[in-house]
Amino acid sequence: MDHQNKEGDIKMVEKKGMTILLHSGDLDKAIAAFIIATGAASKGIPTTMFFTFWGLNIVKQGGAEKAKLSKMNMAGLGKKMIIGKMKKNNVASLQELIKDAGELGVRLLACEMTMDLMNVPKDSLIPEVTEICGVGAYLDAALNSNIHQVF
C-alpha cells in the first residue's frame, strides 16, 4: 500500500516512545491500553505504562480477573458475554496481554501514592510491574515520548 512508505519514512525520523496513563480500572479500557502497548512494543517503540488510581487495580494480583466492563457489565453477565466472544474470535485476554507486555519489555510503573492511599502492599502487585514510582518517573518517560494516551 502507498501510505506504508510514507508512514515508514516518518516513523524512522520521529519514533521516540509512547506513554500510557491508565487511570481507569475498567476491563475494556485496560484491554485497549494493553493492545496498544504490546502493539507498540512489537513495532520497536519504547513503551511505558503508568497505573494510578483505579488503574492500579489492573496490576494487582487477581486484578485483571476482577475488572468490570465500563458499560453493560450487568452484574458480570455482560463481562461474561464479552469474554466469551473474545475467546471465540481468538482475541487475547487481558491476562495474556499483560504477560506479553512483560515479555516485550514494556515498562509498567505502579503509582506509589495510590499504593499508599489504597493500602496496596508491594507484594500484592503482579511480577510484570517493573517499577514503583511517583509522577516524576512517568513524566521523564513522557518527555522522551511523542505518543501519549490516557485511559
Next chain:
Amino acid sequence: MVEEIKISTIGLNCPKPLIETRKALNKMELNQILIVEGDHRVSLDEIPQAMKDIGNEILSIDDQGDKWIIKIKKVI
C-alpha cells in the same frame, strides 16, 4: 545454530500475530530467518510495516488467500 525458525499464528487475532513475531525475533540470533505463517488479513500489512520500523529485512511475502507466509531475516 538453526538457521530457520518457524512459527504459526493461524487463528490468532490482532495484535497477537505481530506480538508473537516480535517475541520470536527477540529470542533469535542475528542472520537467522523467521518464517511466520498466519491467516489474519490485517497482520499481512502490519507485520511487514513493523519489520520496516524495526529495521529487519522482509525476504518474501507469500499470500495464498486463506493463509500467508512471511519470511523475515533478523538483522537488528
